[in-house]
Amino acid sequence: MKFEGYIFTPKPFYGTLSSKKDRIASIKAIRRPKKITKLILPGFISTHIHTIQTHARNTAENMELLEWLSKVIWPFEAKLTKKTAYYSALCGMDESLSKGITSILDMATARHTDSVFEAARNCGIRAFIGKALMDQGPKNLIEPHPLEEIFDHLDKWHQKENGRLQVTLCPRFVLSCSEKLLRSVGELSKKYRLLHHTHASENKAECEWIEKRYKKSNIEILEKFGCLNEWTTIAHGVHFSDRDIALLRKRKVSISHCPTSNLKLASGLADLKRLASLNLSLGVDGAPCNNLLDPFFEMRLTHLLNRYLHGLYGFSAERVFKMATMGGAKALHQEKEIGSLEIGKKADFLVIQVPDFVQFNPDFPYESLIHSITSADIHSVFVDGHQRA
Ligand SMILES: [Zn+2]
Numbered sequence: 001m002k003f004e005g006y007i008f009t010p011k012p013f014y015g016t017l018s019s020k021k022d023r024i025a026s027i028k029a030i031r032r033p034k035k036i037t038k039l040i041l042p043g044f045i046s047t048h049i050h051t052i053q054t055h056a057r058n059t060a061e062n063m064e065l066l067e068w069l070s071k072v073i074w075p076f077e078a079k080l081t082k083k084t085a086y087y088s089a090l091c092g093m094d095e096s097l098s099k100g101i102t103s104i105l106d107m108a109t110a111r112h113t114d115s116v117f118e119a120a121r122n123c124g125i126r127a128f129i130g131k132a133l134m135d136q137g138p139k140n141l142i143e144p145h146p147l148e149e150i151f152d153h154l155d156k157w158h159q160k161e162n163g164r165l166q167v168t169l170c171p172r173f174v175l176s177c178s179e180k181l182l183r184s185v186g187e188l189s190k191k192y193r194l195l196h197h198t199h200a201s202e203n204k205a206e207c208e209w210i211e212k213r214y215k216k217s218n219i220e221i222l223e224k225f226g227c228l229n230e231w232t233t234i235a236h237g238v239h240f241s242d243r244d245i246a247l248l249r250k251r252k253v254s255i256s257h258c259p260t261s262n263l264k265l266a267s268g269l270a271d272l273k274r275l276a277s278l279n280l281s282l283g284v285d286g287a288p289c290n291n292l293l294d295p296f297f298e299m300r301l302t303h304l305l306n307r308y309l310h311g312l313y314g315f316s317a318e319r320v321f322k323m324a325t326m327g328g329a330k331a332l333h334q335e336k337e338i339g340s341l342e343i344g345k346k347a348d349f350l351v352i353q354v355p356d357f358v359q360f361n362p363d364f365p366y367e368s369l370i371h372s373i374t375s376a377d378i379h380s381v382f383v384d385g386h387q388r389a
Helices: 051-056 065-079 082-098 113-123 146-157 179-192 204-214 218-224 242-250 259-264 295-313 317-331 365-372
Strands: 002-007 013-020 023-029 038-042 044-049 101-107 126-130 165-167 196-200 232-236 254-257 279-282 349-353 378-383
Touching: 002 349, 038 317, 044 082, 044 232, 044 254, 044 279, 044 317, 051 065, 051 082, 051 101, 051 113, 065 204, 082 101, 082 113, 082 378, 101 317, 101 378, 113 126, 113 146, 113 165, 146 165, 146 179, 179 196, 196 218, 204 218, 218 242, 254 317, 259 295, 279 295, 279 317, 295 317, 295 365, 317 365
Parallel strands: 002 038, 044 101, 101 126, 126 165, 196 232, 232 254, 254 279
Antiparallel strands: 002 013, 013 023, 038 349, 349 378
């Protein structure tokens, strides 16, 4: 397969890209036409999503996090069956692919993790999936030993489908996990080099509960229980203190920035300039708190919010694009395989048809992309060299 267009390599130019089997085989520069009509982008990476919640879209409105979880999301998850979990996850994965997301870090629920892996196997998305680990909280979801299933998941799914599927450890958040569970997650993550993904410091009431219970911040507790390391990706991070950020930097933790979800649940604004020394990536979060699963929308919002907070001297459009691609690949420890268009890397990419009314400007490629292209302009999406949308 061979495509021609403006290619978003680490240093973008006009040319051709070809793939062979699951890899990018060639990238060559050619003379640029007057009007650019096609763009070729690396697949976007959403480092925070709950595809299993997709069927709860538009059912949980006008609530903050803890009420949103206890009144709608946990009851929804508790009612899922093997079959409804499969179709809800599949729906979220198909939607992600159609909007240009080729890799996801997907927190499932307490049960039916196999259904989520099956959906990912069948739709062809690259997926890092973890059972939501909970041993405290809602009676109809918690389990006394939530980690028991993990070795079964590793046997069945880890590195399967040409390495496209991987098992991750996903303690839901500090409030739904005992000290023993969190300590075990930290140990397993280090011992087996497994990604470890959790929510933290998303909402003020959540942070206050933790401070009251432990007399420490969310991040200090994760540090105390051995849960912060280079395999950790934390979603949200709206309410970090300076000390929290220093700890995260020391432990080489990645952050999944989820601007729509943070605003829609009235959690607040995460100021990326404060977090600039950490590896930053983008997450769309789930359908009941976004309610789109659209990386173009998240990139635009991220760039504009930074302009609001810091004027012209916040994050550049290029930095935001790199959060949505290479930052995600680094969080997943896959930077040698995905996250950029380079010969020999996985053929995870998308082709954009530039609308007739848009003059794409190669002098400002990232600004042109983020502010004048949307997911509606996607022509095709490839994962591992297979067309998936
Ligand atoms: Zn989440």
